[in-house]
Amino acid sequence: MKNKLLFFLLPFAACSLYAQDTETESTEEQPKERQEVRVYGGFESNVQWYLNDKGRNIEQPVNPIRSNNYFLVNYQYSRFTAGFQLEAYESDALLNYNPGFTGAGLGTYYLNYKTGKIDLTAGYFYEQFGSGLLLRAWEDRALGINTALRGGRVQYRPSDNVRLTALFGQQRTGFEVSDGCVYGFDSEFNLSSLFKFEMSDLSVGASYVGRYERVDIPDPNFNELTNAFAGRLSFIHNSFYFSGEYNYMQEDAVLDVQNRINNNFVKPGNAIQLNFGYTGDGLGIDATVRRIENLKILTEREPSFVDATSSSLNFNDKVLNYTPALTKQHHSNLANIYVFQAQAKVDFIDPSIMKAGETGGQIDIFYEIPKETPLGGKYGTKVAVNAASWYNLPGQYRFTPANYDTNLFGAGKKYFSDYNIEIKKRFTETLITNFYYINQYYNKLWLEGGEEVNANIATGEVIYNFDTTKSIRFEAEHMWADADMKNWAGGTVEVNLNDTYSVYVWDIYNYGNDDSNKQTHYYNVGGAYRHGATRVAVNYGRQRGGLVCVGGVCRFVPESTGFTLALSTAF
Structure with a gap:
């Protein structure tokens, strides 16, 4: 209980922290010196309230309100810097987070001399x-x-x-x-x-x-x-x-x-x-x-x-090491249904699926068609092409007793591919359009169990800027897939009212699922408030189960429905 009380009082204490000067005593021989003490840090809280969803047969967990909270403070004086991070996961961490993150306590601390x-x-x-x-x-x-x-x-x-x-x-x-x-x-x-x-x-x-x-x-x-x-x-x-x-x-x-x-x-x-x-x-x-x-x-x-x-x-x-997936990081909701995770370890699942790592690569080509040309127009046209393919290592594999001998060159069983093109065109000072086409292959059988999927995704986006702070964005997207959950459709509307307030609503609909009970709308509505270094965001909607990725590293999240509150600030 003391740990909880300490944590929740600290954000309020942070409001009173500020940089201050200390002065040494002056003498006739030596003028007084000023040494600045700098205090800086931040607070972040992510809260989710999980609700029952009869449409998807989801029951809220035993503790439906969960949160991840972080309070970081750094003190700098002369050549020394010290800091600590307090963390609280009360009453439990968000669903499917590392179970080691539980309760409240001192997460990290350090002392640095430079x-x-x-x-x-x-x-x-x-x-x-x-x-x-x-x-x-x-x-x-x-x-x-x-x-x-x-x-x-x-x-x-x-x-x-x-x-x-x-x-x-x-x-x-x-x-x-x-x-x-x-x-x-x-x-x-x-x-x-x-x-x-x-x-x-x-x-x-x-x-x-x-x-x-x-x-x-x-x-x-x-x-x-x-x-x-x-x-x-x-x-x-x-x-x-x-x-x-x-x-x-x-x-x-x-x-x-x-x-x-x-x-x-x-x-x-x-x-x-x-x-x-x-x-x-x-x-x-x-x-x-x-x-x-x-x-x-x-x-x-x-x-x-x-x-x-x-x-x-x-x-x-x-x-200990870092092996992100080297593929394009899409912002399209549908393009992130089938995402690749780097295959860095030996994984003998059964005699038909034996992996020793990965080989492959990606290439990005960016080209800006010059202004005042037939394709460039008044403002020019930006074209980006990306291609990525990843495979198992070729070689000889034996399940019992386990062994393998790989080849340095060549490619084995295909894991994943993503070929895409993005065209960004400004028509006027206020009107911008984006078009994306993505072709994906996802070997779900080898990567997580399931079917091999071939998918084509088309996305169109229009942004209209009323002035430097007000804008509206429309996005429509569609996926054609030949297996697994089949076809999807989605759309987004986002409005920036000014540099302080923004709201959005989006939905992706799995209308092509062969199981009519799983033809689900994953809708979300929310908004954000920004003031200086502080941001508050709220959201209500459905979370699609699957991989959530940041910078090519992913974690699995379960299906859920509920409210989300996110708060972050810095001082």
Whole structure:
């Protein structure tokens, strides 16, 4: 009860926090000095009231009103910064969040000292080495992810061209930390001045990550300390750029079908990622290819189980590395029904479905048709084309006893593809239109169980600006799908009344479902109020069950109906 009371009083206390100056005593020999104390932070609350929905046979949970709340305060004085984050999930966290986030308490805290060359942190901290394929400690409240490391970190910059980082810690899981310990070292060197480049930029980097966890297995065929290494290179010349990264993890136990350590199934892991592109007048090209094999690094080798069908892996809990799906992030509601999650781990589901990772890539092409041309018109026309395809690794697979031998090149069973085009056209100073066409293939059988789906999606959008603060947006979309839930239709109307108030209503309708009882409207109506750094949003409607993704990382949400209140502010 004290924890709850403390948490709910803190937002009001925050209103009285402000930056203040302290002064030293002055003498005739020394004038008084001023040192500024800066206090800053924020508060965020997301509340949902789940209701019964007879139309979908949904009954509200035992605790229908749930909330996730965060209060962050930072204090900065001279070269020192300290801070903490209080969290409360009362009386329970939102549905299908990490069950480790329960109750109220101190989530993170830290103390930092920083000069021009040294950066020291003790407590909880966030960090990323390279692209994150070996290590990324991060927070995303919308996904229920907070994998901060608790320990110590040292960053040293002997010059502007060199950055060295060393760290040690245990990864956060709920309000606790994992049993496994993490060691890390990262280096970054900019070589442009060494080679006296004037029109180019060249940098290289190297990383080491060690995960130590004691194992209670007689005669393990792997080491308790798992070592991983990475090297990377980045080069820019005029309008062209290229970067490449290679990651390797030494042999470690692979999880079996029950997500338990298999001492007789021990494999190394690796990942290769290449990115290259060009930017010029009216044209931009960006392409990324990636191959990942057995590179899901957990700070505890065996996931913890929530129930018979769910483990910590379902909540991105105790995952040390970062493997987002490299596909286009659509804002269309229908285009986000079938979304791809990166397949980084070995997963032998049955003798017909055996996965060791993924290989594939995506390319983006942006082109602006010049103004005062037949297709460009008075304001020009923007065209964006994206293509992404992802596959299982090709090779030889054996279910019993479990083993595989993959090929470096080639593609195995297709997981997913997304080919799309977006055309944005301004007709007048006040009228803008967007058109999207998307072709998707989703191998639901291999990715989550179900049918293979081919879908085509068309979306049209019109935005009319009454002035600099008032606008209205209309969107209509349709999906033609040959399996699973079949066809959908949807529409959105959004009105910005000024720079303070906005309202919206949208609906997506699964009219093509073969089961007439599941031909459901997923309607939502809501609005937002903004003032300075404060935003309040309310919503009522239906949540479609499935994956919700942010930046290519996803979590599963169940079907629900109810009210949502979101509040965020900063000071």
